[in-house]
Amino acid sequence: MFSNVDNMMVMGKSGSGKQPRADVLIRRFGLKQLSTGDIFRHYLGLFNAFGYEGDLNRFYDTAADDFIPDENIKEQLAITGTPDADAIVLGLKAKYYVEQGLFVPDRITNALFESAFRAMNFKGAVLDGFPRTEEQARFLTELLKREGVRLDAILLVENEDELIINRTMGRRICKSCGELFHMEFRPPPDERKNECLKKCNIVQRSDDNVESLKKRLAEFREKTLPAIEYLKSAGIPFYAVPGNLPDYSPERVENSVLEIMGIEPVTG
Structure with a gap:
């Protein structure tokens, strides 16, 4: 299963935990x-x-x-x-x-x-943030067909709105390198031990506030859910993974993704 992968996709609400799951696909399949x-x-x-x-x-x-x-x-x-x-x-x-x-x-x-x-060359990608609407989904399927490439799997990261809001409010970003941190799950390293942090400030994104989050969640329901349904109707395999794990760690995230996709989890 999943030999000679062309492309994959990660979908989900803003703040649902897409990036750690995308990282799994990138590492496992050598995608970008x-x-x-x-x-x-x-x-x-x-x-x-x-x-x-x-x-x-x-x-x-x-x-x-x-x-x-x-x-x-x-x-x-x-x-x-x-x-x-x-x-x-x-x-x-x-x-x-x-x-x-x-x-x-x-x-x-x-x-x-x-x-x-x-x-x-239309290959080797983990698509993130596209498509967001049904029209974009239709465009994507037509583009894939025209170029003779596949979308081998879509990882749908599921999470509750309330959990997303609480989790996202703890998110921080490095202004210099763009690396993401979380004050509870992945705190920024001590600036005395990290050259990047000596040159910039760890900040909260300007759109990481409750009002903006609620707007993005509403947009997902109104615009992106129809895109998901269209892609499902096109026969593209979907794998729903939990965005909220009781005991969070990079290893548990990776194993939860691989297990749901029917791939032998990492051991050790």
Whole structure:
């Protein structure tokens, strides 16, 4: 079972415990995490590095409710023919919505995802954060079929809302390297023994508050549950794993994942 794996996916509510389970798949199958958050940061970073400081509204056709053609954007930015032209245009489109605090449409998210996935030759990924809507799920299944690759398994991390809120409020992140900690389950190491912590502060993410968490949980019910049902109907194998373990440890997390997937757990 699970020989010659193409791709896998981790799904679940925000704060349910997806990352430790994704880490199991990465270690066990030699995969690389493909996170929607990282994708957005990458393309926004490319556009920001390009250095354009003008009004982004000039690239949006309000009458058509869409961006002007990509080639016109490239001409106006004077990047036609440059190696990163397509990526810069994608970054511009993402920034247009982010700057205005608007929901990024599925068509833009799909384009960003496909571009990043293509860079991996559509193989060797643990998908994280995509798809979040049924339309994105449909796009993904069509993309996999077109490229002749599989999604071998989906790990669905299950957790109760109340437990997620309590757990997430203890989450912390290193501003320098991005490593995640938890004040109860994985406390930050002593800064006197860790070079990274000497250079930065361990902080709580700005969106790790009760109001934001409740919004994200509601969005999961409204948008992501239909995506899960669609992927199930497409015949992709699902494995539901508990996000909350009575006795938490990296070994217990790994063994709980492997056991549910029918893989011999790690011993010793």
